[in-house]
Amino acid sequence: MLNTVAVIGYAAPIEVACGSTVEFKLSSATLSSARAQIVKIRCGDPDPSGPGVQLIAMPSPLDGEVALTHQPIHAGSCGLVDDAPALRALDSFSIGCWVWPTLLDAGAQTVVARWREDTQEGWRLGLDAQGRASFTVAVAGHTCSATASRALLEREWAFIGASYDSTSGQLEVFQRSLDVLGGRDRSASDKGSAPRHAAWPAGLPLSFAAHLRDDGTLHLTAAHFNGKIDRPRLHAGVHSLEALRASAAALRPVRGDTDLVAAWDFSEAIGSDRFVDRGPHGLHGVLRNAPTRAVTGANWSARTPHWTEATEEYGAIHFHNDDIDDCRWNTDLSLDIPTDWPSGFYSLRLSATDTDGQPAESHVPFFIGAQPGQARARLAFVASTATFLAYSNSAIRLDLQPTEAMLEQLLVLGPDDAYLQEHRELGLSTYDTHSDGSGWCYASAARPILNMRPHGGGYYQMDTRVIDWLDSTGISYDVITDSDIHRHGAQLLADYGCVLTGCHPEYYTQQMLDAFETYQAGGGRHVYLGGNGFYWRTAFHPTKPGRIEIRRGLTGTRTWEGEPGENGLSSTGEPSGLWRSNGRPPQRLVGVGFDAQVFDRGCAYRRLPDSLDPRVAFIFEGVGEQEVIGDFGLRGGAGGHEIDRVDTRLGSPPHLLRVATADDFGSGGLATPEEFGVSHRGLGGDQNNQIRADMTFFPTARGGAVFTTGSIAWGMALAHRGYDNNVSRITANVLRRFIDPAPFTGFGASDEEAY
Amino acid sequence: MLTTDASQARYLIDPTRLDLAREFRRVPRGHYSLELQQVLYRMRWSGVGQRHVLLMLEPGRRWMLAQLPARRGEPLKTFPEQVFTSIADAEWTVFCLRWELLTGESISNLNLD
Ligand SMILES: [Fe+2]
Numbered sequence: 014m015l016n017t018v019a020v021i022g023y024a025a026p027i028e029v030a031c032g033s034t035v036e037f038k039l040s041s042a043t044l045s046s047a048r049a050q051i052v053k054i055r056c057g058d059p060d061p062s063g064p065g066v067q068l069i070a071m072p073s074p075l076d077g078e079v080a081l082t083h084q085p086i087h088a089g090s091c092g093l094v095d096d097a098p099a100l101r102a103l104d105s106f107s108i109g110c111w112v113w114p115t116l117l118d119a120g121a122q123t124v125v126a127r128w129r130e131d132t133q134e135g136w137r138l139g140l141d142a143q144g145r146a147s148f149t150v151a152v153a154g155h156t157c158s159a160t161a162s163r164a165l166l167e168r169e170w171a172f173i174g175a176s177y178d179s180t181s182g183q184l185e186v187f188q189r190s191l192d193v194l195g196g197r198d199r200s201a202s203d204k205g206s207a208p209r210h211a212a213w214p215a216g217l218p219l220s221f222a223a224h225l226r227d228d229g230t231l232h233l234t235a236a237h238f239n240g241k242i243d244r245p246r247l248h249a250g251v252h253s254l255e256a257l258r259a260s261a262a263a264l265r266p267v268r269g270d271t272d273l274v275a276a277w278d279f280s281e282a283i284g285s286d287r288f289v290d291r292g293p294h295g296l297h298g299v300l301r302n303a304p305t306r307a308v309t310g311a312n313w314s315a316r317t318p319h320w321t322e323a324t325e326e327y328g329a330i331h332f333h334n335d336d337i338d339d340c341r342w343n344t345d346l347s348l349d350i351p352t353d354w355p356s357g358f359y360s361l362r363l364s365a366t367d368t369d370g371q372p373a374e375s376h377v378p379f380f381i382g383a384q385p386g387q388a389r390a391r392l393a394f395v396a397s398t399a400t401f402l403a404y405s406n407s408a409i410r411l412d413l414q415p416t417e418a419m420l421e422q423l424l425v426l427g428p429d430d431a432y433l434q435e436h437r438e439l440g441l442s443t444y445d446t447h448s449d450g451s452g453w454c455y456a457s458a459a460r461p462i463l464n465m466r467p468h469g470g471g472y473y474q475m476d477t478r479v480i481d482w483l484d485s486t487g488i489s490y491d492v493i494t495d496s497d498i499h500r501h502g503a504q505l506l507a508d509y510g511c512v513l514t515g516c517h518p519e520y521y522t523q524q525m526l527d528a529f530e531t532y533q534a535g536g537g538r539h540v541y542l543g544g545n546g547f548y549w550r551t552a553f554h555p556t557k558p559g560r561i562e563i564r565r566g567l568t569g570t571r572t573w574e575g576e577p578g579e580n581g582l583s584s585t586g587e588p589s590g591l592w593r594s595n596g597r598p599p600q601r602l603v604g605v606g607f608d609a610q611v612f613d614r615g616c617a618y619r620r621l622p623d624s625l626d627p628r629v630a631f632i633f634e635g636v637g638e639q640e641v642i643g644d645f646g647l648r649g650g651a652g653g654h655e656i657d658r659v660d661t662r663l664g665s666p667p668h669l670l671r672v673a674t675a676d677d678f679g680s681g682g683l684a685t686p687e688e689f690g691v692s693h694r695g696l697g698g699d700q701n702n703q704i705r706a707d708m709t710f711f712p713t714a715r716g717g718a719v720f721t722t723g724s725i726a727w728g729m730a731l732a733h734r735g736y737d738n739n740v741s742r743i744t745a746n747v748l749r750r751f752i753d754p755a756p757f758t759g760f761g762a763s764d765e766e767a768y
Numbered sequence: 769m770l771t772t773d774a775s776q777a778r779y780l781i782d783p784t785r786l787d788l789a790r791e792f793r794r795v796p797r798g799h800y801s802l803e804l805q806q807v808l809y810r811m812r813w814s815g816v817g818q819r820h821v822l823l824m825l826e827p828g829r830r831w832m833l834a835q836l837p838a839r840r841g842e843p844l845k846t847f848p849e850q851v852f853t854s855i856a857d858a859e860w861t862v863f864c865l866r867w868e869l870l871t872g873e874s875i876s877n878l879n880l881d
Contacts, residue, residue: 411836411840414819423862431823448840613800614797648797679799
């Protein structure tokens, strides 16, 4: 078995341009060195029924042995406030905040602290292993605690707080449930006594949702809290629960409150990794590992579901013990990308023999995207990096019980999946849930991603099958990345006569949609060879390259559901969810939109009357009128996996020609939830003619046009019989015609002018 | 919060319906009759810690039987004596395991070809 995980790593940045620098951050728990080489990826899919893994060595100064060390990943999010005189000088004090715990059996969890675990110094407020509010103070080597008498409830708000009286040494801890009905009241308190006149450790940050392990410069943390923390308040002196709760109820601190030390307001700077203190000392902080922001607070009234319209009700942050944003590894290798390298999918290949004597081959992926004004071809292939990141380290087959029923086959896991099962610190995908069951909203490229590289699985692999086919045709092309389209807009697309999106361009930002619309309207030609594309409204973080965000909303094919009020993107303030729910269904852009998943078997296409229209004769050159199209490929058909159909009510253009369809899926064709309003029998493909993959063509303006196949499986059929098949022929017919600047004619008087 | 109950699937498999086992033996992957769909649906909800999977040893060529643990972070349980060179054999082996678990009757020694 090929060992693909003996070395793991990531490239920073994940996307580079020729002439710029990429750094590689590597780790191995078992090997001290490996042989390094850059490769360009023609095909990453190891399936022997396809072309197999095809890599092109790219000689570079990196060729040779690289020394390896083990670089650990420290998962778990938290907030850190640098030590300050106002924190060190605390004498008697009180602290409180709202909490919404989500995983009480995760062991003791710290909510807010200035605590060093190694020396057991300082103070901390949190939940004990039984889920009870607990306050600990260490004074002169004595550790004293007070712990409430009963456990909080998961996913229920409670105000928790504590005080230390330095003159008497008395400790107090309390918890008060927000909803006290139906057995939900878990209000309780406790007192304890500690030595008087505590002195607090210097140089130690105040932390939220964890405490510090030691005084190291990395500020490593432990005892991560799972759940939301809302409106923490720190006061000098001893205050009651009621007083602290009133302090939190005032969204802005009351002027003249001389006891107030800090009033943190997590509703400020929601799009950033910073958080703000509205108290008198400016005790602002930073967040580590991207906890979820723009989440509802204890005061959320539901008068609006969108955070930008009531930020004061979004003063909470949801922390997770498995959040990971940036591994912060040291750089092992770096490369200035030669200016004459072609754009494309690349990786750093690391080869060695593992400790069992087995061959080890690991890849660290990156993309070289052609930049605006630097086109070297008429055709551009779009690397769907937002989609690859959305799926990065997907564990749905490991964690989601219904996956086997959904995929209709015994699950096949690779060595990468087995590794991920054991190494959850890598962080999962936006399809997965955190250890507390809440969904992953963010995905970052600053960590090893196992399913975005040769020999792995997933949609990255499928898109390399399209690249392999392009290489087989001799049609020259550039690779551009979707995030460059996001950044540079339509000018990047305008360099090309035709732009090709692959098997599954599912995650799109508004800027990317706008760029495609402008491109199409300006005479650009767009070939969409996939299914379930242009589906989720997504954000690239404005200042953190390689971090995407998605909220799953309340409809769509989704593996978790967004919480009410939490479907706005924290990075940009936009609503998330389906583009269809945001007034821009994919049908409007590309003529077709998602209708069903079909995993049990593929289906061939048959030509429809529109295909005989002489204006689109070029598509079927060399294909008979009655010829069955694509009765091969992924589970036996070029139609399948996820499929898209025409719907004029959802925006498919009037000039669209539906030239072929794959519509004989049987009961394994399952409608996506947004395709039906009420449940009834007969929604499956055996009884429902809306379950189909439509092949379409339509003209746009100024000579522009769009061609779609409406199926993820299409790309997987291209290499059948040595690329000599009608899926390959149709695709090549379309691309060659789309690259040819000659206008499409005959689509109506008003359009003729524009052509 | 949208959640899934790992034991929500329900269907009583009739142990006398060997014709359905025979159908699966013939077409382990692809389109099934309605009754076989119901049997397989029940079988594929095997429950927390009970889920059999295949671990790929060589892409498209060799697979080992394995089982997913109940908790995240724990290693896969593997069965090194159960290695398959055909997906159909692997599917059949797991079908027989599940048939026996759900009906109490073994079919692995019957000739159902
Ligand atoms: Fe998808």
